[in-house]
Amino acid sequence: MKYSGRILAAMRICIGEVGARCEQCGAEEFQPLPAGTVPAHELVCFVCGTVVTRRALLAQIAQRTMESAERFLQHSKRQRTQPRKR
Numbered sequence: 001m002k003y004s005g006r007i008l009a010a011m012r013i014c015i016g017e018v019g020a021r022c023e024q025c026g027a028e029e030f031q032p033l034p035a036g037t038v039p040a041h042e043l044v045c046f047v048c049g050t051v052v053t054r055r056a057l058l059a060q061i062a063q064r065t066m067e068s069a070e071r072f073l074q075h076s077k078r079q080r081t082q083p084r085k086r
């Protein structure tokens with residue numbers, strides 16, 4: 001679903017340093033839909049107009065936070081178990 005109306009002000013949805021991204025174009029800025037058009041928990045991508053739910057964006061942030069924590073753990077584990085050969 002796409003929103004073709006006027007977009008007034010962009011906002012970022014982020015927790016800490018991790019910001020939600022549009023799945024279509026990767027933009028990090030969204031606009032809440034004007035009251036009365038759709039349920040208030042939906043947002044529109046500032047760049048391409050794709051409609052997403054706030055819940056989906058928050059879930060995406062949680063997922064990415066988990067993934068980066070996982071990468072950090074893997075990385076520090078490698079450093080501990082494999083000393084540099086150079």
Ligand SMILES: [Zn+2]
Nearest residue numbers: 022025045048
């Ligand atoms: Zn987009």
